[in-house]
Amino acid sequence: MEITIDDESFERVEVCLLAGKVMLESGAETYRVEDTMSRIADALGLPHSHSYVTPTVIMFATESKDIAKLIRITNRTIDLEKVATVNSISRNLTGGIITAEEAFQQLKKVEAAKHTYPIWMQIAASAISSGCFTIMFKGGWIDFIPAMICGGLGFTSFVYLQRLLGIKLFAELTASFFIGLFAFILTFVGFGKEANKIIIGSVMPLVPGLLITNAVRDLMAGHLVSGMSKGAEAFLTAFAIGTGIALVFTIL
Structure with missing residues (x-):
């Protein structure tokens, strides 16, 4: 089932969580993950958001509509190309180059991609x-x-x-x-x-x-x-x- 991003806060939170999940699973630093999620949230109209990231858990909440979500991270590897790609998507989103729906679809492709060498x-x-x-x-x-x-x-x-x-x-x-x-x-x-x-x-x-x-x-x-x-x-x-x-x- 394809997920469509609209103006609902819950669906915008999904974009933030997916970006953080891909980065954390790919070996990014915790502070980098939180910073990227905060920048994406600001660009999507969620300025008062809070994220708490550990190597195994990502928690994200917004103050506006009391939306909070938690996801567990079970697999961690090193794939710095994915980290760089998510950073690029984040910059394009905050710069208005792409929409929230386009960012979400690109993040899904990055998550499914196999960038590691044979x-x-x-x-x-x-x-x-x-x-x-x-x-x-x-x-x-x-x-x-x-x-x-x-x-x-x-x-x-x-x-x-x-x-x-x-x-x-x-x-x-x-x-x-x-x-x-x-x-x-x-x-x-x-x-x-x-x-x-x-x-x-x-x-x-x-x-x-x-x-x-x-x-x-x-x-x-x-x-x-x-x-x-x-x-x-x-x-x-x-x-x-x-x-x-x-x-x-x-x-x-």
Whole structure:
């Protein structure tokens, strides 16, 4: 059933919520989501609106007609192209270039779009970056290819374990364990020299860099709940990576 946007406040709130949902699910900072929703609300004639955003919940309310809605966020990924697209739609809407109905339809298309790169390309990029990180951390060129192999195999296990089990923490722990195991095996057979440098470079694609950055930016913007929760998630990821590598050292 197609939803049509008219002058009713309830339907205008749907535009604000959809924009916030797409941005939050795509890895945007909390303060950016709230700011975009407020700008869209002002452009749609809802100047006295309030939004409260956490990594798992978006709440939006207006004072004029006591309209309040809440949506839960269950899936979060990194898709900065979607964030940039929603920002562009927001600017066009506030600038009067597009109407509310056009903005809503464009947001629905952005939500349904698949902007992520194919899995094989993600694995290839992870493998190449693992080798480059190994060199950056003062590893030898003899360890470049082994780091590419470990990084590619580790990221592959992470992707498919997360799809199979749906538990990100366990997938990260297992992937880091495989990386450490592969690094020791390759150096043991003579295909590689320094296992520690190979491991350091290979785990870098798993490091939650954007999550840490967003946590710090949210804390600086005064969003303490979101900042602390994202920081805790980043800490758990780092803990899982460290635990997986530590298990390899313990066993071997």
